[in-house]
Amino acid sequence: MSDLRxxxxxxxxxxxxHPRNFGAPEHADREAKGHNPLCGDRLTVYLVLDGDRIVDARFDGAxxxxxxxxxxLMTETLKGRTLAEAEQIFAKFHDLVTGGRSHLDDPELEKLEVFAGVSEFPVRVKCATLAWHTLKAATEASSDAVSTE
Structure with missing residues (x-):
């Protein structure tokens, strides 16, 4: 178990x-901003769409x-998925990091299980879910900034 940890x-x-998919694309069909006041994290999630399929997912911020x-990891996971699939993945991920122990049964989602241990540190759950809540705002085309508070 310690090797896995x-x-x-x-x-x-x-x-x-060394974040993947870091930086704004030349053009984004959807974007949303997120902020975690507790930690000071600020980021923007960008989605490039072909219909309802995510062809590129990127983020920037600190x-x-x-x-x-x-x-x-979220942006790597989303490429090629539909907006509806992205929302389903968000729900599973949120359940995973809040202790619900959702099983990420899709082999392409296994990497996200690295965040399962975050549930033991409630303050860090907001750090792990900020990008995901911001993604949800982007999929809904919400212009409101997301806050973890």
Missing amino acids: ELYQELILDHGK GCAISTASAS
Whole structure:
């Protein structure tokens, strides 16, 4: 179990230090801003769509390692998914990090299970879910900024 925990920590640190899909695209069909006042994390999620399919998902901003890693892994996971699938993944991820132990039965979602341990640290749940709540606002085309408070 400690080997698995170390692997999870390494994955979070890697995505936290070297985030994938970081930076605004030239054009975004949807975007939303999010803020975690407790930690100071601020980010923007961008979606490029073809109909209702996400062809590119990107983010920018500044945050702690957990929020950055979560946004990075989220954007990797979303590419090629529909907006409806993105909302279903959000629900499963939220359940996972809040202790609901949702099983991410899709092999493409297994990497997200690195955040299951966050449920043991309630203050960090907001860090892990900021990008996801911001994603939800983007999928709903909401112009309101998202706050974890």
